[in-house]
Every structure is written in structure tokens, then in C-alpha cells.
Amino acid sequence: MSDDASGGAIAAPGAEKIHKVLAATGMGSRREIESWIADGRISVNGEPAHVGQRVTPHDRIEVDGRRVRTRTATTPEVIILNKAAGVVCSRRDPEGRPTVFDALPKLKGGRWISIGRLDIQTTGLLLLTNDGALAHKMMHPSTGLDREYAVRINMRLEEKVLDQLRAGMEIDGELMRFSDIQYYDGSSNNFWYHVVLMEGRNREVRRLFEAVGCTVSRLKRVRYGPVVLPSWLKNRQWAMLRHEDMRELYKLLGMRYAPPKGKPARRPHVAKTSCLLPYPELKQTS
Numbered sequence: 001m002s003d004d005a006s007g008g009a010i011a012a013p014g015a016e017k018i019h020k021v022l023a024a025t026g027m028g029s030r031r032e033i034e035s036w037i038a039d040g041r042i043s044v045n046g047e048p049a050h051v052g053q054r055v056t057p058h059d060r061i062e063v064d065g066r067r068v069r070t071r072t073a074t075t076p077e078v079i080i081l082n083k084a085a086g087v088v089c090s091r092r093d094p095e096g097r098p099t100v101f102d103a104l105p106k107l108k109g110g111r112w113i114s115i116g117r118l119d120i121q122t123t124g125l126l127l128l129t130n131d132g133a134l135a136h137k138m139m140h141p142s143t144g145l146d147r148e149y150a151v152r153i154n155m156r157l158e159e160k161v162l163d164q165l166r167a168g169m170e171i172d173g174e175l176m177r178f179s180d181i182q183y184y185d186g187s188s189n190n191f192w193y194h195v196v197l198m199e200g201r202n203r204e205v206r207r208l209f210e211a212v213g214c215t216v217s218r219l220k221r222v223r224y225g226p227v228v229l230p231s232w233l234k235n236r237q238w239a240m241l242r243h244e245d246m247r248e249l250y251k252l253l254g255m256r257y258a259p260p261k262g263k264p265a266r267r268p269h270v271a272k273t274s275c276l277l278p279y280p281e282l283k284q285t286s
Contacts, residue, residue, distance in 0.1 A: 015054035015055060015056045016054060016055065016056075017052060017053070017054055017055075018033075018037070018042070018044065018049055018053045018054070018055050018061065019033040019034050019037070019051070020133060021055055021061070022042075022061070022063070022068065022132070023131075023132025023133050023135070023136060024131065024132060024133050025068060025069075025110055025132070026107070026110020026111055026112075026113065026129075026130035026131060026132055027063065027068070027110060027111065027132065028111070028113060028132055029113055029132050029135045029136055029139070030132060030133075030136040031136070033132070034051055036063065037049050037050065037051050037053075038051065041063060041064050042061065042062070042063050043061070043062045044059050044060070044061055045059055045060050046060070049061075075258075075259075076129065076130065076131040076134065076246065076250075076257065076258065077129060077130050077131075077240055077241075077246075077267075078127060078128070078129045078131075078134070078227075078240070078241040078245075078246060078249070079104065079112070079127070079128045079129070079238050079239070079240055079241075080125060080126075080127060080227065080229065080230075080233065080238065080239055080240075080241060080271065080275055081100060081104075081125075081126045081127075081128060081237075081238040082123070082124065082125070082126075082229060082233045082234060082235055082236065082237050082238070083100060083118055083122070083123055083124060083125075083126045083236075084123060084235050084236045085120070085121050085122075085123050086098070086120060086121070087099065087100055087120070087236075088100070088120050089114050089117040089118055089126070097120070100114065100126060100128070101128075103236070103238070104128065104238065105268055105269075107130055110130045111130065112128045112129070112130060113128060113129055113130065113131075113132055113135045114126065114127075114128050114135075115127040115128065115129060115134075115135045115138050115139060115224070116138075116139055116147075116200060116224065118221060119202075119203060121219070122219045122220070122221065123218075123219070123220045123221075123235070124149070124150075124220035124221035124222055124229055125221045125222060125223065125224055125227070125228070125229040126221070127224055127227060133255070134250070134253070134255065137253050137255060138224070138225065138253070141198070141199050143253065143282060144198070144282050144283060145224065145225030145226075145282075146179060146196050146197065146198050146223075146225065147196065147197050147198075147200050147221060147223065147224050147225075148194060148195070148196050148221070148222050148223035149194070149195050149196075149197070149205055149219060149220060149221050149222065150184070150192060150193075150194055150218075150219075150220045150222050151192065151193050151194070151195055151205060151209065151216055151218065151219055151220075152186075152190055152191065152192050152216070152217050152218035152219075153191055153193065153209055153214040153215060153216055153217065154189045154190070154191070154214060154215045154217065155189070155191060155213075155214055156183070156186065156191045157183075157191075157193075157212070157214070161212050162181055162183075164212065165177065165178050165181050165195075165208055165212065166178055166179070166180070166181060169208065169211050171207050171208070171211055172207075174201065176201065176204050176207065176208050177208075178195045178196060178197060178208065179196045179197065179198055180194075180195065180196040181193055181194070181195045181196070182194050182195075190217070194222075195208075205219055206219065223277070225252075225279060226248075226249065226252060226276045226277050226278075226279035227241075227245075227249070227275055227276060227277075228275055228276070228277055229275075230271065230272070230273060230275055232272055232273070237269075238269060239269045239270065239271040239272070239275075240267050240268070240269055240270050240271065241271055241275060242270055242271050242274065242275075243259055244274065245271070245274055245275055245276050246259070247259070248276055249276065252279060252281075252282060253282065254282070
């Protein structure tokens, strides 16, 4: 990196922000990597890195003292997991509870990154990828991907309450709302609804229902953006998205998908069918 006559830094040709470069290797999400930079865990050419720093393929990047090979291309993969209750989304749990990473296939390079999280009792669709840039894009609110959940509660709601949940409610100083809520089925004290959220804040579904006097007894995510939980994927099972679905997903997000070259490597547990639904075109953001 060089300086111009006015003292401002000029990025070298081909330079990219360091958190983007490291995320592309599958080491972690952009947010995780920014926290590593703040903690002093990353250096560039022997000097501590700073948030927003740009690097080129010629720079020596180290994480916790170990060099990162950023030129090595990793074939992007996405796993769909049918998460069970009692399983946490953390990579390690201090209480020794099972995590979603325990049963995933090993990677030769990079690591699996959870695209969003589900609390310990929420079941259903969880996406994981080795592409940090993809994880960042899908999680960022500006991308506009919604999430759909099936919810079982203890009462049937009147239309005015449904309208209230769609309009939004202030809970603990935050405005929360369902972008859609539809009655599905039920009887006695078990009534199923499908609800849609745009961001999915911490326990937002449960908190919204609690605010109108309901008790949530089951909560299952069934869709994340265009990706749906297929009926054939049983509890605790996982499958890899087919290359055709990967290509369509990257295209929808305005990202370049680089399929493997040459003879494709054997991929375990490839999805039996497409797991994508037709989805509205997204407003592309940088």
C-alpha cells in the first residue's frame, strides 16, 4: 500500500478488505473476523491488522501466529441440517451439550460457518457453509431474506390479534413484528401457525407470542429465504445442496459461484431433490 501526495493511503491494485479475504477462505464470518482483528489475533506482514485494512495476494496474513493461505480456492458448499431440540449452535459448549457441528463432515480447508442461529429448543432448518462471504450476505439485513417458522401455541388467535402481530409491537424497547402470519391447523390446546420474519432477533417469535398471552410449545424453522427444509430430511440429518441449487442461490444473491473444475470430488449426502423455491428478485447491495 502506498501514499499519495496529500498523505492519504492508496490501495494497491487487486487489494481487498482483509475481513472479506479471510471470510472467503471459510475461516469465519466477516463479523467474527472483525472481532479477531479487534482482539489483535490477526497480523499483516508482521504488523497488527486493523479493521478495514486492504490486502493483496502478496501480503503475509497470520491468524494466531499461523499463516493463512488465501490463494487456495475452496469449493463452496452449503449444508442443510434438520436441527433437533437440545442441540446448540455454538462451536463448543461449556456445559458439554451437543452442538450442530458435531456430526458434520470434515473439511480439508476452512471450516463450517452457521448462517444464523437457532436457540437450543428451536428445531428445523439450519444452513451451514464454508464460504464466509456467502454467510455474511445471507445473514445481513440489507439482503432482505426472510425466515419462515411453524409454531404451535395454546390458543387460536382472533383476527385483531393477528393484525396486531403484523403491525408490530414494542417489546423491551424494540419494535417486533411478523411480516406475515397464517393459521395452519389445530384443535384443543394445540394450534399451528406459520409466521415470517425479516431478521429473526433473539427469541423474537417466542417473545411476540408471549406478548399477546400465548405459550409456544413447538417452534420449527421451515424456510430461510429461498431454501426450504425438505420433507425427506429427518430430524438430526443433513444434506449438501446440489450444484444446481448452489448456482441459483449465488445468482439470486448477486454473487459469483465457482463450481469445482475437472472431475468433481465425491460429495457425501447430496440432497435428493432441489431445496429451493422460486423467490423474488433481491435488491443488490455491495
